[in-house]
Amino acid sequence: MSRKIYTILSIVLIGAFALAACGTAATSAPTQPPAQPAATQPPAPTAAPAATNTVASKPVTINWWHISTADPGLSFWQGLASQYMAAHPNVTINITVLENEAFKTKLTTVLQSGNPPDIFQSWGGGDMNSQVQAGMLQDITPALDADNGAWRNTFGAGALSVYAYQGKNYGVPWDMGMVGFWYNKDLFTKAGITDTPTTWTDFLTDVKKLKAAGITPIALGEGDKWPGMHIWMYLATRIGGEPAFDAAYSRKGSFTDPPFVQAFQKLQDLIALQPFQPGYLSATHDDMEGYFGNGKAAMELTGQWGPSVETADSADKKGVANLGFFNFPAVEGGVGKNTDVAGGGNGFAIGKNAPPEAIDFVKFLTSAANEAQMAKLGMGIPPVVGAESGLTDPNMLAVKQNVANATYFQLYYDQYLPPAMGSALNDSVQTIFAGTATPQQAAQAIEDSAKQNLK
């Protein structure tokens, strides 16, 4: 008798295992997280009572992944989601907050299973293009163009184009800025520097002055590779300008062309002065922001997020008291202008299975009023017309001005290029910092990857 029970039990067990296995193989969506942050929000009523909207409210769930792991961003996004859910009782927004690197890994996993979130963080460029090629994103051009382009016209054209591929839009920007030097005015004064440098020679002189005053000139997180890549990218942009990069990208030229090799040589000149904090070669971007935020280094080269992140990463959560911003200095004899900028921003891409409500919600997120609020919190530079009012910080206004007046706007190289090449490029720049490759070898490594990935 008991034997029979065991036999039946084991059959049931096996069946359960087999079914579970089939289940994962077929739908392969075990990675959809139970949306941990949703716990902090009041559960949205699914059965809509007397709804404010006249539209028949079928319950809709929107999965939203963003990477603002710390305040002010974390509660700002949460607040907007709650507002939207209150106004649309049929909509439930599941927010998943992920740290930058974890987000990239996790997103790739769900993309491979063909099940992207409805709304997720995007930087546009090569990464987004490969998602489009795989059919993972939704073409939102019709939504942008509806009502004679009412929504489209709220964006700066340049910023919106970062999220377009072959004339179609797959996402929208909520922040568009640039990379430049953020500096600690007090430390500059202490080292006897009265004016910010405008040429590379001046810049190197200032670095020496800071060193002489016993101050670490530059904080750098080269363990993450892209922070150091920004220095090389700017040098290449200043030396070769738009023509050099366009030639190399379109394969009419090459990444071993003189401007790129010279940029590595200039970078070596800087590294030879030992301007970085100890252990910078394995430091992360957050280490770098913390070091700068604690007032231990005079400068950092980073994007518009610099002020908010250095504050969040500083020990006292106050950050640098007297913060300034200056454009990357010009390189003598270079083709690039001082007003050429490199940078990028943050946006939201729309997943292929997103319901129309998701697009409506993104429209709400990027409305002028909300973008102005976002800017006021110092989270970024709004690329939306009419949101400038939120920018009160003179540094942020300077960044906004620079982006608006840019003679040439280059999305970060590692973001603009296909993912495999962007990563190879970052690796190559790190070899220069570590002194394990010559400028020619580093440029050649980038060119090798370009041959494979740019066709």
Next chain:
Amino acid sequence: MEAVQAGRDIPEPHQQPRSPRRTRDHLTIALFLAPAFILFLIFLVYPIFSSIYFSLFNWNGMGAAVDFVGLDNFKQILADKIFMRAVGDCFLIVVLSLIVQLPLALALAIMVGRDLPGRAFFRAIFFMPYVLSEVITAIIWLGLFSADPSRGLINALLILIPGIQPQGFLSDIHQVLLCVFVVLSWKYFGLHMLLYMAGLQNIPKEIEEAALIDGANRWQLTTHITVPLLSSTIRTTIYLSVLGSLTQFTLVWIMTKGGPVSASEFMATYMYRFGFVRFMLGYGSAVALVMLLICLAFSVIYLRLAGQPDYLGGI
């Protein structure tokens, strides 16, 4: 030999008529094996074959794999200096483990397994690192190894010694691999020590006493009695240690990401870098297969040379 044959002979008479009871027994065995076996097929056998398939493509993981490249991925791996460096690093760690970590574990096992005062205390202390998860271990040591003396304990202590500069440790391409080895040893010597201690318990006291009566000193006792009798345990630990070093990933990735500039690259971090950072999944699959072949080759050769590790007797 005879015993084995005898053992095989015993059930013979019962087997002659295939009784329904026997068939049922087989069925029960099959049923109980099935869950594990199905999982094994899905999570081990199937991925290996799909890796073989994808390794022949240039594929970024999105959409179907269509760009067939044949064996190009493998050619590229074997021509890549960084992969060769990763293999070299792995084998360096293997060698260091064998000549430093295991003898240390053995020495400690002999000490705490015997007459050291407070040995229970030491045993617990030595085994503690092994209980920690790899992630936590890595994060603890990241802090200890910080290049900034105001944050890293080791550098904070070092600069107390006059004339010594703070060291780069994980940010120094010449020191990083050694640092990783220190952490790996710290984490895993406790496991090996425990295995040796278990092995020591199996050595009959009489043999050691006989040797002592014959006038053997401590050293002779250890080299001529203890170690030879521990040989099956030692073979097992060597096997575990080598395979562990060859496939090491978590600790290294969290501490150094294989860097700076591949100075602490292991085969597994190399695979991850290409598979999941650069999203060259075809190439990554090929790397995984090369890793599999290296580990398989080691296993086969080692088992041939050293004989089957006597797991049950050893542990």
